[in-house]
Amino acid sequence: MTLLRRIAAGVLSRLRRLRPTGAPGRTQLVRFAVLALVLSGGAWWVQRDLDDREALERTRIEALASAEERVPALLSYGHTTLDRDLANALAQTTGTFRREYEVLVDEVIAPGATEGKVDTSASVSDAAVVSATDDEVVVLLMLLQSTTRGDASVPEVGGSRVRVTMSRTDGDWLVSALQPV
Template sequence: MSDRTSEHSAENQSVSASSGNGRRRGLSMLLLSVAIVFATVAGFATWRTGQIHDLASARDEALNVGRERISLLLSYRHTTLDEDLATALGQTTGAFTEEFRTLLDDVVRDTATDRRITTQASVNAAGVVSTKNDEVVLLIFLTQSTTSRNSPDPVVSGSRVDVTMQRVGSTWKIAGLETK
């Protein structure tokens, strides 16, 4: 009986060892699965946080640049008209450049020269309407002070404009302008 007891005891130990190994393997697989899920969630959260940061950064950059560019776009002096209109076009990009060039050539250039117009645009307030990766729409409140041969005292007018800013390389330019 002693031999049988020994055999039986050895079988039990072998079964117990197999069961222990199976449990350890199952626990290892569970821990590995949890680690993979955790790493995936952490990676997604990091990516999404980066995206949100990029949009906030784009919004802030476009707002600051837009405030400067809109004043340059809408200001000119009849005495330095060619230079001022070239500066204005330098603030634009895309199809808006040609649209604005047409307006300057067909209306602004002759009128400003004939009437000796000088106009200065100032931004009173600005905010962001919408943000995409490479496009930000701003709402800008402007004051324009205009003098002319017939009106040497400044005529001040206010307006609201939606300004579409588009990323061009590492900077932002005006890709659209709509008065409200």
């Protein structure tokens, strides 16, 4: 007799001893099968929930990192490299915000930067996720901006807070809304 058969025979003999006298063995097997099914279903549900939480955490991390990279690119430009900087900034956006930003660039930022010889640089000093779904993450960024106008040698430095909505577009996280807070 093989080892596996001996183990199976031992388990069956123990199960037979556990069965009350006169109770059918089939009932116990059905109960055991139902219990096994319920336990495996519960384990599947717990694992699925853990997988969903891990995926959402990865989403939060990716979108936050993208916001920390894209928002400074969106808010930084130099008057001598304006066309390249603003084209790069526009590439950071998506949706209706892209069109709104394009209008702002054409009507306000480009003329002002050219006429006033404005150079501005933004950097993120702190960041946090406010809310997240699979395809949209809202973040709060604390920014430092340094702006030089005309021939001034000393830049103006200021801080601001912005609420940024990042949307997944073709696998990338792009800015779909930006609001000062």
